[in-house]
Amino acid sequence: MRRRVTLKEIAKEAEVSPAAVSLVLNNKPSRIAKETQQRIRDIAARLNYVVNENARGLVTNETHLIALIVPDIENMFFASLARHLEEACHEAGYALFLSNSNDLRANESALMTNYLARDIDGMLLIPSLESYRHTRQLQRQIADAHCPVTLIDRLVTAHICDGVAFDNTQGGRLAAQRLLEARHRRFACISGQVDDVNAGNRMRGFVDVLHGHHITDDDILVLNGNYRFGSGYALADRVLDFGATALFCCNDLMAMGVMQRLAELGLHVPEALSIIGYDNILRRFGMASRLTTIEQDVHKLAVRSWECLYRHIRRHDTGKDCVTATRTSLLTPQLVAGETVA
Amino acid sequence: MRRRVTLKEIAKEAEVSPAAVSLVLNNKPSRIAKETQQRIRDIAARLNYVVNENARGLVTNETHLIALIVPDIENMFFASLARHLEEACHEAGYALFLSNSNDLRANESALMTNYLARDIDGMLLIPSLESYRHTRQLQRQIADAHCPVTLIDRLVTAHICDGVAFDNTQGGRLAAQRLLEARHRRFACISGQVDDVNAGNRMRGFVDVLHGHHITDDDILVLNGNYRFGSGYALADRVLDFGATALFCCNDLMAMGVMQRLAELGLHVPEALSIIGYDNILRRFGMASRLTTIEQDVHKLAVRSWECLYRHIRRHDTGKDCVTATRTSLLTPQLVAGETVA
DNA sequence: ATGAAAGCGCTAACAA
């Protein structure tokens, strides 16, 4: 373990001023003698010099630090999103902080403060589920932040800052249309927990389209799952008892749980039951799947979110303060055909 | 979006010196009038003051920053580990940087340099697979770092810094013992990619125990998978053709792939084939499983790793430089009984 | 008991 080498030491060794070293090593348009430049570079390389970004940030007012707060990194969707966001930030020369809020508003708040103390240049926030019920508190915190904030996936408060998310209602619609095409007449939907607004919207889009096609509530069973495999497994029997021939699950994990239960009962998919899932994230984690599902392109979400935040960072940086109206981008999910609809 | 409030502004508003404000807000043992203290605190709260940790770090020489580099956050094991590490750091008052090296030495190296420039207090590194073949380069980089480094899970270079990992050989042994107990005589093992040393050790431990029980290589089939579901699925037939009655998979995902293939063939587990997996990480992601497996307690790994790094940080901090011999902790994996061995 | 001053490592404005 070595001690850090400073600019000043290089300056002394090269017998020039610290400023000269700074100019050279940052390739600033200075007209320092080629020969001196080389000497400085050589010494820096030899001493293994690495600039102290924090000190630099203090004077430049840019730390190139981004914070990302997710509700749960053990959720494959967020893990994948985190990866792509980190990639985007990294490519743009920013380092990324990552934390879990554990879907708790209190944690989220503490993390935000902590990161803001780090003088970050921007924040990417996937709000906790609790924040849906503490909108004002979150709004205040965002308004008080010294840097731009971009909301991702859960547009808790669209009026205070920009947000990027998928159109969940549209996803539900796609599922319904596909199942109607296959001439089904009796449906089930396994949604998420009651406070999960996104799952709620998927379910709503699904049901709305069915209603539009003269399917009455008598032919629609809506259940609340918890997004886990076991939840689909446990609810499968109720779907079968109801006599549904088509099922829409608000994520793939629950869909797989249902399929597992059907397999145990000796029932075949899609003959016994047509199934559409949601996310199409499993394959990234090495899980093959023949599931028909509604894909949310996580790469696109990451890229758009970063673009959105970056735009604000540039603007913020060039002085113009963000009196611009806030924008919300809704991305469109896509149906990915598998072998589980007939 | 607000401008940041500085210490100086509070000082001016409270009509005291910046030093006084610093002392009060940091609860330093100063003898400043209670009344003044309260005034300072009130103003700080009213103005929403948040200390600038970077500026503070510049003078205290402690940034409370930790970097974590993982090969792939889309690997459930690492995602889970990242979560627990972040938790541990956070509890100790440290913020965590996270990045993917994508199992490439070049990326890893660039990330290390980048984080070191941030003046981090410590680094948690899960080396890339490539680093197994570039040991000297990695060693050099670790030795040149200004902060302690702790290796996790892949003990590429145990002599240059501390490391914490699971005993993979022991895991393989446990699997073999369990299957021998069940009186199997013909075995298969699906290992990882050839350059994956950990998977190799699992396989080696497995085979060694078999040899110790007079099972010859004629009764042992070793295959290389790629840790993905599809890989187990694809190799299942060769296992069956070989006539094995017991299979050890070096991760759970491949074991599930095998099971899927067996189900399609109308074969039952464990009657047709006994299976033991590795990791027991799926349940954290909502995947139920009846698999018998070798569990690596990821929480314990995270806690131990953090303790290890933290010990060095404290020592480093209190001046004593780490001339201490490096230590390697090997954690013991546990067999978790499921329903897939008979 | 409190405040002034120096300095952490760096860059930007200015002088020479």
Next chain:
DNA sequence: TTGTTAGCGCTTTCAT
């Protein structure tokens, strides 16, 4: 063309 100076926001030593 180059080097000097001031200062980013904070803590700490030392003088008052």
